[in-house]
Amino acid sequence: MTEFDTIVDRLRTAGKILFVTHARPDGDGIGSGSAMTISALLAGKEAMFLIPDALPETYAFLPPAPPASAEDFNRLAQWADLIVIVDTSVPAQLTGLDFSAEWIKAKTVAVDHHVTSGDIASVLWTDPTASAAGIMAGELIKALNWPMDERCAESLSAAVLSDTGWLRFSNTDARSLRALADWTLLGFQPDRLYRKLYQNDRPTRIRLAARALSSLELLEGDRIAVMTLRRQDFQQIGASADETENLVNEALRISSVVIAMLLVEQDGQTRVSLRSREEANVAQIAAQFGGGGHARAAGLRSSDDPDSLKTKLLGACAAQLSGATG
Known part of the structure; x- marks a missing residue:
């Protein structure tokens, strides 16, 4: 069984899931975590999203509810059946969160597209060929056959488009374009998302x-x-x-x-x-x-x-x- 299959199985059987992304969160981390939280809720799971740092105003429209903070981590780690880290697997990028306890590590999986990784989870799925963690999150949701709505599609699209520089960077590939096409069919509107992300500055x-x-x-x-x-x-x-x-x-x-x-x-x-x-x-x-x-x-x-x-x-x-x- 691959790491991908193992994570799909653990997501399917967990009733309470805590999604976590890194400090100084970006569009990919916030979009991926938001999308997985939204889809898990639509699938009937109890789900929470935690960001160990301030949520940037630019991305505040993505999470389905105000994210939990680092101060909530110990309580939510006990509550959760499964902890899913998205867009990092390096402890230093999870400021204020302690994953060193074996009981926490045992219930933690990580989904990351970066080359750099650390010993932080019981299962680590890394795919440096993915343009964004949002691609990997979308593939997990598809494999689980969890519901996806327009909000979920917009969050995944924000993840991919922010990490590909709105399809300008060299990591833009057919895998990304196919995913974005599928999400557009769910109601995601590129022009509206662009205005929210890049024409909304202070x-x-x-x-x-x-x-x-x-x-x-x-x-x-x-x-x-x-x-x-x-x-x-x-x-x-x-x-x-x-x-x-x-x-x-x-x-x-x-x-x-x-x-x-x-x-x-x-x-x-x-x-x-x-x-x-x-x-x-x-x-x-x-x-x-x-x-x-x-x-x-x-x-x-x-x-x-x-x-x-x-x-x-x-x-x-x-x-x-x-x-x-x-």
């Missing part, structure tokens, strides 16, 4: 983008782009941390840029987003600093200040580019 988001772009540095023959947002930028503008999502992609508008980097200083840490073209693998770069992700999109956190971390990252990026061209 003014602070635009001002934050301006600060990021004004910090732009081009290095290594204009092949590396670095943007930096410091604590005072957020304080002066009144922006929130989730409003940095996708800002790193702006630097890839420059034709010469192979690696784009956004450093964000917040809460005594520096958070880094990395993006690349085909010539570089930013997951390998992130892994050198305890992070992870995909070849074209990765990230990490560090206790180093932005300037010190930037120097170290530039060395790793330059070595990557040297290897690619050598």
